[in-house]
Amino acid sequence: MNLYIRRESSKLWKRVCAETTTEIILLAENWKYLLGGLVCQYIHGLAARGVHYIHRPGPVLQDVGFYLLPELGPDKAYLSETLFSFIFLSFFLWTFHPFILKTKKIYTVLLWCRVLAFLVASQILRILTFYSTQLPGPNYHCREGSKLATLPPPKSILEVFLIFPRGVLYGCGDLIFSSHMIFTLVFVRSYQIYGTQRFIKQLAWLLAIVQSFLIVASRKHYTVDVVVAWYTVNLVVFFVDKKLPELPDRTNVAVSTLLPLSTKDRDTKPKDENHKLINGNSGDPADRRLRTQVNGKILEEGNAVHINASMNGGT
Numbered sequence: 152m153n154l155y156i157r158r159e160s161s162k163l164w165k166r167v168c169a170e171t172t173t174e175i176i177l178l179a180e181n182w183k184y185l186l187g188g189l190v191c192q193y194i195h196g197l198a199a200r201g202v203h204y205i206h207r208p209g210p211v212l213q214d215v216g217f218y219l220l221p222e223l224g225p226d227k228a229y230l231s232e233t234l235f236s237f238i239f240l241s242f243f244l245w246t247f248h249p250f251i252l253k254t255k256k257i258y259t260v261l262l263w264c265r266v267l268a269f270l271v272a273s274q275i276l277r278i279l280t281f282y283s284t285q286l287p288g289p290n291y292h293c294r295e296g297s298k299l300a301t302l303p304p305p306k307s308i309l310e311v312f313l314i315f316p317r318g319v320l321y322g323c324g325d326l327i328f329s330s331h332m333i334f335t336l337v338f339v340r341s342y343q344i345y346g347t348q349r350f351i352k353q354l355a356w357l358l359a360i361v362q363s364f365l366i367v368a369s370r371k372h373y374t375v376d377v378v379v380a381w382y383t384v385n386l387v388v389f390f391v392d393k394k395l396p397e398l399p400d401r402t403n404v405a406v407s408t409l410l411p412l413s414t415k416d417r418d419t420k421p422k423d424e425n426h427k428l429i430n431g432n433s434g435d436p437a438d439r440r441l442r443t444q445v446n447g448k449i450l451e452e453g454n455a456v457h458i459n460a461s462m463n464g465g466t
Contacts, residue, residue: 214374
């Protein structure tokens with residue numbers, strides 16, 4: 152038993168070291184994109200804090216979701232945050248599974264470059280939206296009579312740029328559209344594209360729906376904030392994903408293939424090579440393994456795709 156544990160531990164350590172080396176290579180090539188995405192997250196936080204200064208509390212607007220869903224109350228407002236934290240943490244840990252598991256479908260660095268691109272594009276639209284029209288916040292600390300509904304003029308420049316923790320926990324005015332739903336839908340869509348477990352995909356969409364109801368029931372957003380997020384984020388992910396380079400095939404082991412292909416490189420690929428890749432074969436005639444990744448998309452486990460037969464008119 153001890154021998155087995157030592158052998159498996161040694162294999163796991165070698166796997167972690169090999170994956171770390173690979174990801175460091177990718178990080179050296181793509182660190183600017185990751186840093187830019189993280190900086191944009193901070194800018195988004197600054198924008199949300201800025202709109203809090205001009206927020207004016209008022210009567211809660213008429214909302215169909217408020218009529219249909221019972222109000223959870225301040226003592227149960229943590230439910231939506233708990234579910235959001237679970238979704239966030241689950242996706243974050245999943246992106247690092249190549250360091251541990253033998254099956255490696257993604258590269259962590261490249262996936263996070265893509266996820267941050269989805270987030271930044273959605274957040275730019277969100278900033279433009281909630282600065283265009285300020286609605287009276289429905290959350291309990293944003294209503295009339297609350298001391299947190301409007302921020303007093305800042306006493307120093309440091310107070311403006313220091314957004315943690317009150318700027319994150321007690322924001323008002325940044326309503327259309329929901330930031331929680333941006334993160335939730337980007338994570339769910341990303342796993343839908345690059346994940347492999349069908350059950351987890353279905354569960355993720357179910358959790359996104361439950362999250363939507365909890366946000367409205369907690370009175371953290373109006374229903375319109377959630378509805379706009381659903382179609383805006385999905386459209387953003389769809390179009391941005393089409394513009395970005397395809398993620399490389401993890402079955403290729405050469406270091407030169409770890410980096411994503413540029414659009415120019417993809418367009419100049421020989422047609423016969425593309426035909427071979429589509430049919431699940433590499434350029435080497437001896438390699439006839441069925442690919443689990445086609446055009447940068449991961450096929451679900453347990454699904455046999457007979458692309459070659461269908462393209463040749465087979466039944």
